Amino acid sequence: MATPPAAALRALRAQALDERALYFEHDPSTPASPRTERALLVRLHHASTRPAASAPPRVASSLSAFLHTPLQPADDADDAPRLAAWLARHWPPAPAPQISLQRFPATGRGLSSSASLAAGEAALAVPLRLLLTPERAVELPGMERALHAAAAALGAPVDADVRLALALLGQPRLEPRGAWGEYLPLLPAEPPNALMWQAAPVGQLAGTPLPAQVGALRRELRQLWTALVPHLCGGPHAPLPPHAFRWRRFLWAYAIVESRGVVLDGLSTARTTALVPVADMCNHTVRAQLAHPRLEGEPPHRALVLRCLSAVPAGAELQLYYGRLPCLHTLQFYGFVEAELLPFEAVRIDLELPDEEDDPPGGEEGAETASDVAARRRRVLSDLGLGLSHFLRDTGGVPSKLLASLRVCMLSDAELREVEARGATPSRDAFPFAPLNTENEASALHALTMILEAQVEAMVGGAAQQIAQEWEEEDAAWAAEDAAAEQAAAGAPLQEAHAQPAPDQIAWPEISPEDQAAQRNAINEAVASMRAFYLRCYTGALVHANSLMGELSALTDQQGLSESAPNGDGSPDEHAHHAEDTESYEDEHAAQKQRMS
Known part of the structure; x- marks a missing residue:
């Protein structure tokens, strides 16, 4: 071809x-x-x-x-011997993966190829039996019964990602010397996922959707954990010992699933998130040489295979493309922003329709009329090829579609009827892509500047400190609750079913102070670049909007018109509102499920 x-x-x-x-x-x-x-x-x-x-x-x-990815110098990672020992113990003898664990200057710990690989050749084939899936949670004695009881108490089944986190937490007890029991120390002790961040970087992203989304998810997980504890840790036959299901341990396991899970087709269900040992050490780039993992072969040799899309020289880092995620999502899930992609990003702005309740006044009849007016306004927007969702880029300027939609939102009822009577004319030379009249234009520009000023204020004002303080207070309150619960349970005799393995027999991941500081530094730098991008988008559009306001003011002065603020009182509130740039947790969770598909 x-x-x-x-x-x-x-x-x-x-x-x-x-x-x-x-x-x-x-x-x-x-x-x-x-x-x-x-x-x-x-x-x-x-x-x-x-x-x-x-x-x-x-x-x-x-x-x-x-x-093409240039070769970069690398050093053996500190835990390279541990990975080599794990491979020797748990990987099939043939074919042995020709990889090594190294530390690269640009990406940190990652996999490199020990041999040259041709396009189409398998860089890694992970045996199917080594994959950890949500279904394996029920391998723990008593887990299936506990999950049914928890689901009944919650009024909904326990989410698959939560079950996968439980499967991970249960591996040391189920099989301490098994593949996943011994792979645990190779996992990051502090995943770069935003769930595990300190308060300051979360606060720095005030004015973006991330703090609200991650905060809501943390609270939801906390409520879920509280509901699960009595079923998973209570009684002599509970599936998990309390030390393996502390709040921070559960949050760590869920962050591991979010940051290292791979969404796969062809397992027990249509789409399943799995944890894939060794392959989860591949770092991301949009120019990754590896194709998305696919299941190949027949039992007992079925494996998850990562093939090369192009030739890979010996010593090159083996990288994987996690999917078409916006930079804010890669920051949230993985703790990085890919610099090459940031110039192609855009900030979403969602408008709300005007509040029509006062036009005309009245009780239920007025509310119904207001609903009708809102529906008519939506139809006009749709007929003109417009909507309420818009985007800003950091190249500056107000998109014509955004200003056009605001012009429609600012129409009086009489003007709206006139536009409806004329019919849709989605021409760049006609309304709403051109001004209707001075009053409508002033209203639209005033509303726009209010929206943008509010967003800039959220980023440079006191919102960052407030978000960080709330994050810290939440952590402190949860820690106090957990300490009180542990103190109350300190005098209880250890149940025989939980006696082995003891906490000190489980090799949980650890992180050195130096590595922890380096990782937090990298997250802070990524947060700073994302914050700067959002601020450039908002301020660039605000400068343009103010310029348009100045031009309009000069025009009205030339026409001998008196300058007046929209609505008479300077408030755009009864014309248009700005909806926070946030997505529901369900939308965010759906996006997360596509992170590596």
Whole structure:
């Protein structure tokens, strides 16, 4: 298959555009971002390959050029001997993986290839029996009964990711010398996931969706943990000993699932999150040479295989692409921001329709009329190809669609009826992409500046300190509750079922003060870059909005019109509101489930 002609390539790029690129009407004759270009090239690669055949030279060459990762010097990681010993003990003797655990200057601990690998060759094949899945939680004696009891108390089944975290916590008790019992020390003691962050970096992201989303998830997990404790740790036949199910240990296990889980097809259910030993040490880049892991082979040799999309020289880092996640999500789940992708990011702005309750006044009849007006306004927006969700980029400027939507939101009832009567005219030279009148334009620009000023204030004002303080107070309150509970239980005799293994027999992950400081430093730097990006988006748009306000003011002065604020009292509240740039936990959880798919 030859490289597609320009027209075909343009069509393929158009199909790969994401929501942000579509919003900004990106010309598909050029790549919209490294993410979409990777998706296109990998799609072409798979379409042009057949079993036992390699990609045609031109397709393979384009993909290889995109995926090229320069060799970088590396040192053996401190825990490289532990991984080698684990492989010798738990990995099949053949084929032995030709990998080593090293520490790279740019990415930290990661895997490197000990031998040169060709395109299509397997870099790693993880035996299926070594994968840890949610279903394995019930291998623990008493766990199935405890989960049923917990589900009855909660009124809903225990989430699959929570069951996977429980399976991980239960491995030392189930099989202390087993594969996962001995793999635990190789896991990070302090995952870079935002659930485990200190208060300061969370506060620094005030004005972004992250603090609200992560805070809500932590509280939900805390409530879940509180409900699970009596069923999982109470009684002589409980599946987990209390020391293995402390709050911080449960939070650690869930953060491991969020930051290292791989979403797979073809296991016991349609889509399953699994923990994959060794493969979970692959770092991320959009230019990763490894394809997404796939199950291959038949039992008992079935394995999760990571194949090379292009040739990998010996000594190069083996990297994996985690998926088309926005930079804020990679920061939340994995603690990093990929610098190459940040210029292609966009900040979401969600508008709300005007409050129509006072137009016209009245009880239930007025409320019904207000609902009708809101529905009409939505129809006008839809007919004009507009909506309430918009994006900002750090290149500055107010997107024309955002200002057009605000013009519709600012229409009086009479103006709305006039626009409806004229019918939709989605022309760049007509309303709402051009001003309707001076009053409507002033209202739209005033509302826009209020929205942007509020966002800037959230980022540079006292919100950061408040968020950090609430985070610390929450942690302190939970720690006090846990200490009181442990003190109350200190005099209780140790149940025989929980006597082995003792806490000091379990090799939980550890982190040195130096490594902890380095990791927290890296997170702080990533947070600073994300915060700066959001601030550039808001301030750039605000500067443009103020400039437009100045031009409008000058125009009205020339026309001899008196300058007045919208609504008479300077408040845009009865015309439009800004909804916080947050997604529901369900939406965020769904996005998280796609993190490596």
